[in-house]
Each structure stands twice: as structure tokens, then as C-alpha cells.
Amino acid sequence: MELNLSIGKLKEVLHGGQCTLDDAIVIKRFDSLEKAQSGDLAIIIDRGDKSVFDAVSQEKIKKSSAGLILAAKPVVEGKPYFLVEDPLGAFQKIVDYIDAAYEQAISPSAHVDPSAKIGEGSVLKPHVYVGKNCVIGKNVLLHAGVKVLDRCVIGDN
Helix, strand or coil: CEEEEEHHHHHHHCCCCEECCCCCCEEEEECCCCCCCCCEEEECCCCHHHCCCCHHHHHHHHHCCCCEEEECCCCCCCCCEEECCCHHHHHHHHHHHHHHHHHCCECCCCEECCCCEECCCCEECCCCEECCCCEECCCCEECCCCEECCCCEECCC
């Protein structure tokens, strides 16, 4: 999932949390511990007495390249953590924030030709393509992956 949020913005979205990294650092994506890269956020969910971090899961954390790990407590020393009381609840807040941002704007991953006109209140979700000389009316919702080819017109609402 694309985030493109600074740590400072994450603190704002989550209403707090502790992080030792600079607030200006931008976290690009959310991904699993195994797939996350240096600019990504991964999550560790500790279920208290019902799950103890065994050697296998600690090894996954050690091997992870995640730039930041969302967790309730540090599990492996030396990793960058964003500590919150409820990591799963924090993750949901991040998802809700990203969804709301997409509902109000053109996704950063959408391609809109400079000659196209986009009406007020329209929403272009991730990976939308709008070609040359297109006109998209007011309050139009284009879902992820939609392609509007050259010279197409979509009316209001």
C-alpha cells in the first residue's frame, strides 16, 4: 500500500506515538516484514500471552529491511520502531487516512495528461490513466486502474 507520509504526519494521524527517527523522513509504502524495503513501514502485532515472539519470528524481524516497524514494544534491538499502544488500531487509522485522502484528490500514482481537464470534486484513485484532451466533469469517481483514452468526455456526477 502506498503511504508517502512523513513520520511527523504519521504522528499526527495516530495522535502520538514514539519514534526515534526524524519527523521529516518519508515512509513510502506499507509492506510485510519480508518484503519491506528501507523506505517502507511494516507492522508487528503482539497478541500478549497468546503469542510470544519465538526464534522464527525474531529472525524475520532481524532479517527485515523495513525502514520503520510499527509495534507496541521493541522486539529486536537496533531496528527503527514507531511505538504505539495498539499497532492494529494504528494501522487501521493509517488506512482510513489514506482512503480519505484518495477520496478528496487525485492519487499520486494516477497519470493525467496535462491537456486534460478534471472537474472540481472529482476523485482519481491509484493507477488511473486520463489521456490527452479528456474532460472529466465535476464529482466524478474513477476507480483504481480505470483508463480514459484520448479525447473522451465524462459528464458531471
